[in-house]
Amino acid sequence: MSASGLQLNRVTIRFGGLTAVSEVSATVRPGELAGLIGPNGAGKTTVFNLITGVYAPTEGTIEFAGRALTGLKPFEITARGIARTFQNIRLFGSLTVFDNVRVAFHLHLQQGPGQSLFRGPSFHREERELSERTRELLEIFKLDRVRNEPARSLPYGDQRRLEIVRALATQPELLLLDEPAAGMNPAEKVELMKLIQFIQERYKLAILLVEHDMKVVMGICQRIHVLEYGRKIAEGTPAQIRENPAVIAAYLGYEPENGPTV
Amino acid sequence: MPGWLNRSQLVLAAALLAAGVAQFLSNRLDSYVLSVAMGVGINIILASSLNLINGFTGQFSLGHAGFMAVGAYTAAVLTGKLAPQLQPIFGGHVELLFPFALIVGGLVAAVAGGLVGAPSLRLKGDYLAIVTLGFGEIIKVIFQNVEYVGGAKGLNAIPDYSNLFWVFGTTAITVYTVWALMNSTYGRGFLAVADDEIAAEAMGLNTTRYKMVAFVVGAFFAGIAGGLFAHLNNSINPSGFDFNKSIEIVVMVILGGMGRHTGVILAAILLTVLTELLRQFGDYRMVIYSLLLILLMLTRPQGLLIWPIRKSASRRTT
Numbered sequence: 001m002s003a004s005g006l007q008l009n010r011v012t013i014r015f016g017g018l019t020a021v022s023e024v025s026a027t028v029r030p031g032e033l034a035g036l037i038g039p040n041g042a043g044k045t046t047v048f049n050l051i052t053g054v055y056a057p058t059e060g061t062i063e064f065a066g067r068a069l070t071g072l073k074p075f076e077i078t079a080r081g082i083a084r085t086f087q088n089i090r091l092f093g094s095l096t097v098f099d100n101v102r103v104a105f106h107l108h109l110q111q112g113p114g115q116s117l118f119r120g121p122s123f124h125r126e127e128r129e130l131s132e133r134t135r136e137l138l139e140i141f142k143l144d145r146v147r148n149e150p151a152r153s154l155p156y157g158d159q160r161r162l163e164i165v166r167a168l169a170t171q172p173e174l175l176l177l178d179e180p181a182a183g184m185n186p187a188e189k190v191e192l193m194k195l196i197q198f199i200q201e202r203y204k205l206a207i208l209l210v211e212h213d214m215k216v217v218m219g220i221c222q223r224i225h226v227l228e229y230g231r232k233i234a235e236g237t238p239a240q241i242r243e244n245p246a247v248i249a250a251y252l253g254y255e256p257e258n259g260p261t262v
Numbered sequence: 263m264p265g266w267l268n269r270s271q272l273v274l275a276a277a278l279l280a281a282g283v284a285q286f287l288s289n290r291l292d293s294y295v296l297s298v299a300m301g302v303g304i305n306i307i308l309a310s311s312l313n314l315i316n317g318f319t320g321q322f323s324l325g326h327a328g329f330m331a332v333g334a335y336t337a338a339v340l341t342g343k344l345a346p347q348l349q350p351i352f353g354g355h356v357e358l359l360f361p362f363a364l365i366v367g368g369l370v371a372a373v374a375g376g377l378v379g380a381p382s383l384r385l386k387g388d389y390l391a392i393v394t395l396g397f398g399e400i401i402k403v404i405f406q407n408v409e410y411v412g413g414a415k416g417l418n419a420i421p422d423y424s425n426l427f428w429v430f431g432t433t434a435i436t437v438y439t440v441w442a443l444m445n446s447t448y449g450r451g452f453l454a455v456a457d458d459e460i461a462a463e464a465m466g467l468n469t470t471r472y473k474m475v476a477f478v479v480g481a482f483f484a485g486i487a488g489g490l491f492a493h494l495n496n497s498i499n500p501s502g503f504d505f506n507k508s509i510e511i512v513v514m515v516i517l518g519g520m521g522r523h524t525g526v527i528l529a530a531i532l533l534t535v536l537t538e539l540l541r542q543f544g545d546y547r548m549v550i551y552s553l554l555l556i557l558l559m560l561t562r563p564q565g566l567l568i569w570p571i572r573k574s575a576s577r578r579t580t
Contacts, residue, residue, distance in 0.1 A: 115447035
C-alpha cells in the first residue's frame with residue numbers, strides 16, 4: 001500500500017438498518033483527477049461526508065497522506081489538506097465574494113482574537129498579504145469584478161465557481177467536488193471542465209469528482225469509481241468503465257438517458 | 263497605516279478622553295439626566311456584547327441578564343462586603359477598587375459564559391435560546407437563595423462609584439472590541455459561522471471555538487455592565503435580572519439590525535430614552551412601548567439603520 005494520497009479501506013456506514021455505504025475501497029493518488037459516479041442514491045455524497053468527517057465510518061478506515069482520518073472533526077480534516085464543495089451550494093451568503101475567499105485562509109492565519117484587538121504592525125501586514133492573495137485568486141477565476149457583491153447575489157455559475165475558489169484558498173492537496181456541474185447548461189459545463197483541468201494542473205492537486213453528467217466525468221477523469229447501492233461495482237479508466245457490463249446494467253436500469261454510452 | 267496607533271485606536275483613545283472630559287463637567291448636569299445617560303451607556307454595552315453573540319455569530323442567546331447578574335453581584339460584593347479586606351491591597355489608591363471589581367465581575371461572568379456555553383453551544387436556534395433562557399432563570403434563583411448576597415431582597419447600599427467616565431469609557435472599549443474583532447480576517451469567521459456552520463467547518467474553521475469566544479467575550483462585557491449597573495442604582499435584587507431584562511437587550515439587538523454596529527447602538531439609546539420619556543404615562547407606559555416596538559418592527563424589519571450591505575467592509579481593514 002502506498003503511503004500517499006487518499007485511501008478508503010473497506011469503508012462501511014450504516015444508518016440504523018440501512019447500509020448506505022458498504023465495504024468501499026478506493027485510492028486517489030496525489031495529483032490524480034478521479035471520478036465517483038453512480039445512480040441516484042448510490043451513496044456518493046455519503047462517501048464525501050465520510051471522507052470529510054461529517055460522518056464516522058461504522059467499519060473500515062480512511063487514510064490521507066499515510067495518516068488515519070478516524071475521529072477527526074471536519075475542520076481538522078480540512079487542516080490535513082482535504083477541501084470540498086457542496087452539492088447544494090453552501091456559500092457564506094451575506095458575506096461579500098471577497099470575504100468568502102478571505103475567510104477560507106483561516107487555516108493559515110497567524111492572528112487570533114488578540115491580534116484583531118491589538119492591531120499591531122504584524123496584524124496589518126498579514127491583512128494586506130491576505131487581501132493580495134485573495135485578489136489574486138479572484139482574478140485568476142474571473143470573480144474580481146464582483147468581489148464586493150454579497151455572495152448570494154451572484155448568478156448560479158459564479159456561485160459554483162466561487163465555492164471552488166473558496167475551497168482552493170484553504171490550500172488543499174485533495175479537492176472534493178460534489179456535483180459541480182449540477183444545474184449548468186452545456187456551455188457552462190464545457191467551461192467547468194476546462195476550469196477543473198486548469199486547477200489540477202496549476203495547483204498540482206488531486207481532485208475527486210462526484211458527478212452525474214457523464215460527458216463531464218468521461219471527458220476529464222483519469223480514473224473512475226462506480227458505486228451502486230453503496231457498493232463499489234467497478235473501477236477503471238473512462239474507456240474501461242464505458243465497456244463495463246455491470247456499470248451499463250446499473251445505469252440502464254435507472255437512468256437510461258444518462259447512460260454511460262453518451 | 264504604520265505604527266502602533268492606527269485610526270481605530272485613535273478613535274478609542276479620543277472616546278476615552280471624551281468620557282473623562284464629560285465626567286469632569288458632569289457636576290453641571292442634572293442628576294436625573296446624568297443617571298439616564300449612564301443607563302444609556304450600560305445598555306449600549308449590553309446590546310453591543312449581545313450583538314456579538316446573537317447578531318454576528320448567529321447564536322440566539324436569551325441569557326444575557328444572567329451574565330449581567332453574575333457581574334453585578336460579584337462587583338457589588340467586592341466593593342461592599344469584601345472592601346475592608348481588599349482596601350489594604352490597593353494601599354492609598356482606593357479609587358482602583360472599582361475598576362478592579364468591574365473587571366473581576368466581568369471575568370466571573372465570562373467563566374459563567376464558558377460553563378454555560380460548553381455544553382449548550384452544540385445546540386442551535388430555538389434549542390440554544392431555551393437553554394440560555396433556563397440558565398438565566400437558574401442564576402436568578404441561585405441569587406434568590408444565597409443569604410450572603412441578601413437572598414430575594416438583594417444587596418443594598420452599594421457605593422455609587424459609577425460615573426460618566428467609567429460608564430462611557432467601558433462603552434467605548436466594548437464597542438471597539440466588538441468592532442475590532444469583526445473587522446479582521448479572523449473575525450470574518452464569526453460571520454461565516456452565522457451564515458453556514460457546515461461550510462465554515464469545511465473551510466477549516468473551528469466553529470465550536472468561535473462560538474465559545476463570542477459567548478465568553480459577550481458574557482465578560484455583560485458582567486462589566488452588571489457591575490456598572492449595580493454601582494449606579496446602589497441596589498440590586500435577583501428579579502431585576504430576570505427574563506424580561508434579557509428580552510429587553512434582545513429587542514435592542516433585533517431592532518438595531520442583527521450584526522450592525524451603529525444600528526444596535528442607536529437602538530440601545532432610543533429604547534433607553536423612550537422608556538424614560540414614557541414614564542409620565544404611568545400604567546400605560548408598557549402599552550405604548552410595546553405598540554412602538556410593533557410599529558418599528560413593521561416599518562424597519564431589517565433594523566433601524568440599513569447600510570448598503572457590508573460593501574465597504576472588505577476594504578476597510580486593508
